[in-house]
Amino acid sequence: GQSLEQPSEVTAVEGAIVQINCTYQTSGFYGLSWYQQHDGGAPTFLSYNALDGLEETGRFSSFLSRSDSYGYLLLQELQMKDSASYFCAAGSLTYGQNFVFGPGTRLSVLP
């Protein structure tokens, strides 16, 4: 089977750092992606980890530990515009190389 878990909601203040965790149970796992979705908008790609370790892209970083079936998205210097839903997605070779999305974490950034 394929399943991912994320916290449903996270709240933080502007300028803070927040970490959104994702655990997965995915057969044939080959990588973990992160997407951002604003209300009424489409998901947009943030990052992808195929190997263990940290990937940094500006204010956003993503981490993967394959041995722990765990990853996280780190958002630094939070801005109001970061208020959105964040989805982790696990790639599965036994799922036609497609991605299974987690339930999403709604991030609210307060002034």
Added chain:
Amino acid sequence: DTAVSQTPKYLVTQMGNDKSIKCEQNLGHDTMYWYKQDSKKFLKIMFSYNNKELIINETVPNRFSPKSPDKAHLNLHINSLELGDSAVYFCASSPMTSGRNEQFFGPGTRLTVL
């Protein structure tokens, strides 16, 4: 210069009708997808398709069928619409070889079945 486009943006219809949603990408990507996002924002893949292979999520009813007239288009046909089909449907595309495995999503089509 739109990357992935979908039409219509909104679709309101009666139960039992048949409808189609069109999707086009001008990115030259090899693989296209259809996703369903329900009211709780769960994003579920329905189909993935490239010029060689169609992968179907086994939980998708056979009332849903993808049709690809060419590499740049993947349309979604839905027969005998049901209330539970109400959702936002996203088309997406990705290149075959992408180290980032990045998918580009269309703006979505909000389907309401009455």
